[in-house]
Amino acid sequence: MRLLLGPLRRSLFLRVFVISSITAIAVISSIGSNLYSRLSDGIIEEKINSSIAEGSAAIQYANYRFIIGSVTNSTSPLKLAEEVVQSTNITAQESGRETILFSVNGKVEQGIPAEMSSNDLEPLSVPNSLRNDVRTHDGIKWSRGTLTYLNGEQIEGIFIGQTIDIPRVGQYEIYVAYGFQAQSKTIDLIRNAMWGAGLLLIIILMMMATFVLRSIIRRVRAAAEIAEKLTSGELQQRMEEKGEDELARLGTAFNEMASTLASQITRLENLSKVQQRFVSDVSHELRTPLTTIRMAADVIHNARAEFDPNVARSAELLLSQIDRFEALLADLLEVSRFDANVASVTMKEVDVSEIVRKVSDELANLAAEKGSPIRLQLPTEAITIDGDQPRLERILRNLITNAIDHAEQLPIDISVASNESDVSVSVRDYGVGLTEQQMSQVFDRFWRADPSRSRLRGGTGLGLAIAKDDAALHGGIIKVWGEIGKGSNFVLSIPRVHGAQLSSTPLSEIPN
Numbered sequence: 001m002r003l004l005l006g007p008l009r010r011s012l013f014l015r016v017f018v019i020s021s022i023t024a025i026a027v028i029s030s031i032g033s034n035l036y037s038r039l040s041d042g043i044i045e046e047k048i049n050s051s052i053a054e055g056s057a058a059i060q061y062a063n064y065r066f067i068i069g070s071v072t073n074s075t076s077p078l079k080l081a082e083e084v085v086q087s088t089n090i091t092a093q094e095s096g097r098e099t100i101l102f103s104v105n106g107k108v109e110q111g112i113p114a115e116m117s118s119n120d121l122e123p124l125s126v127p128n129s130l131r132n133d134v135r136t137h138d139g140i141k142w143s144r145g146t147l148t149y150l151n152g153e154q155i156e157g158i159f160i161g162q163t164i165d166i167p168r169v170g171q172y173e174i175y176v177a178y179g180f181q182a183q184s185k186t187i188d189l190i191r192n193a194m195w196g197a198g199l200l201l202i203i204i205l206m207m208m209a210t211f212v213l214r215s216i217i218r219r220v221r222a223a224a225e226i227a228e229k230l231t232s233g234e235l236q237q238r239m240e241e242k243g244e245d246e247l248a249r250l251g252t253a254f255n256e257m258a259s260t261l262a263s264q265i266t267r268l269e270n271l272s273k274v275q276q277r278f279v280s281d282v283s284h285e286l287r288t289p290l291t292t293i294r295m296a297a298d299v300i301h302n303a304r305a306e307f308d309p310n311v312a313r314s315a316e317l318l319l320s321q322i323d324r325f326e327a328l329l330a331d332l333l334e335v336s337r338f339d340a341n342v343a344s345v346t347m348k349e350v351d352v353s354e355i356v357r358k359v360s361d362e363l364a365n366l367a368a369e370k371g372s373p374i375r376l377q378l379p380t381e382a383i384t385i386d387g388d389q390p391r392l393e394r395i396l397r398n399l400i401t402n403a404i405d406h407a408e409q410l411p412i413d414i415s416v417a418s419n420e421s422d423v424s425v426s427v428r429d430y431g432v433g434l435t436e437q438q439m440s441q442v443f444d445r446f447w448r449a450d451p452s453r454s455r456l457r458g459g460t461g462l463g464l465a466i467a468k469d470d471a472a473l474h475g476g477i478i479k480v481w482g483e484i485g486k487g488s489n490f491v492l493s494i495p496r497v498h499g500a501q502l503s504s505t506p507l508s509e510i511p512n
């Protein structure tokens with residue numbers, strides 16, 4: 001059953017086809033059988049009526065024959081009886097009739113046998129119920145029954161009977177029987193014709209359903225294919241708009257939707273390009289005045305010993321804020337380079353462990369100040385990969401600074417692991433941690449979990465966004481795990497050969 005339902009659920013064509021075929025077969029066969037039974041009943045009824053009329057006349061005639069015979073007295077009663085019984089030489093098998101004569105008291109009278117029948121018909125074919133009826137009632141009685149011949153042949157038919165008096169002999173039952181053969185033949189003919197017509201009708205209906213469905217489904221399928229192409233970014237794809245029917249309207253509406261979508265996307269793309277240009281231009285424009293300010297601030301800073309302590313403090317603040325400004329500007333310029341797709345990498349053979357060691361050493365003092373010692377777990381042998389040293393350093397610098405910022409005086413574990421194709425570096429802290437929601441946002445530009453705290457330290461929320469792009473330039477990814485109060489784990493994984501796909505992550509972000 002499931003084997004059958006699967007394809008039905010998947011294919012609209014199959015479903016409609018099966019349903020319409022079943023309905024057509026059910027409707028046609030019920031109409032057919034109804035019509036057939038009415039027709040056959042009508043034909044048999046007609047035959048019964050004519051047989052009763054004809055049979056009554058034949059019985060009447062036989063009655064007269066016996067009376068006239070007895071009056072003229074020219075023929076013996078046996079001869080008369082034989083003449084009456086054999087009055088028809090066309091058997092019921094050949095659409096003629098049969099005659100049966102029974103003596104009511106069951107005895108041979110004046111040579112007339114107790115039972116006589118025409119054309120080798122078995123006299124006992126006459127149904128017993130009819131015989132009882134005839135014997136106990138006056139007038140003509142009839143009943144359906146089977147005519148059985150001495151040679152074993154049987155045909156369906158009707159018996160009509162009455163009791164008659166043969167003068168000077170006694171009371172007899174006389175029956176006339178007719179077969180339904182001709183009618184059966186007609187009915188068979190009708191049945192065969194109806195079967196043929198019904199079958200032909202069903203085949204024609206199925207062919208029409210196939211044709212109509214095919215033409216509809218072909219266009220629906222085309223629409224689905226085009227929608228898929230649109231989804232995958234081929235915005236210039238359009239549907240065929242042929243005719244004036246519902247499908248043509250679907251095509252028109254679909255194409256209008258696609259055009260609106262395409263123009264919206266182009267508009268948004270342009271807008272975002274303008275914004276990117278704006279950020280890039282502003283950043284560049286700010287560089288020159290910032291250099292001048294920096295030089296002036298350096299001069300003021302160097303001369304601060306001569307100033308009043310309040311002014312000297314301001315000079316220090318000025319310099320530290322200019323440092324932040326410069327860092328932010330550098331980040332912004334980097335981000336605009338990523339957006340403009342002009343970020344370039346210079347791949348060289350580098351040792352990942354070496355880079356990790358170098359960056360950790362640089363940050364060791366900061367870590368010590370914050371009370372979070374950095375613990376390294378490095379493999380003994382060198383792990384050489386194709387990489388851009390400054391970018392890899394920048395990624396790690398940001399991950400480790402972030403860990404120091406959030407470690408809450410607990411140690412930071414950095415491990416490196418590799419296999420023949422890929423390498424992973426994990427930076428794990430045991431501090432504040434991250435919620436599910438925060439994990440999904442850490443790589444967003446300018447996103448910070450707690451903006452007020454970071455502002456004090458100077459974070460801009462661009463660090464991880466840049467790190468992610470840097471990793472992508474290496475064909476790699478950064479995965480994150482975090483739990484509030486238990487700390488976070490950031491794992492950078494990159495393929496060892498430049499241009500290769502990342503096939504595994506030697507370290508998992510989920511700690512065990």
Ligand SMILES: Nc1ncnc2c1ncn2[C@@H]1O[C@H](COP(=O)(O)OP(=O)(O)OP(=O)(O)O)[C@@H](O)[C@H]1O
Pocket residue numbers: 398402403406429432433434442447448449450454458459460461462463464465487488
């Ligand atoms: N190890 C960590 N534990 C908890 N939160 C973290 C961790 N690393 C990053 N975050 C959260 O993610 C935010 C974004 O980090 P990101 O490095 O992008 O920016 P930042 O460190 O605030 O600023 P920047 O790196 O640009 O100086 C951080 O402000 C912090 O809220």
Ligand SMILES: [Mg+2]
Pocket residue numbers: 398399401402459463464
């Ligand atoms: Mg950071």
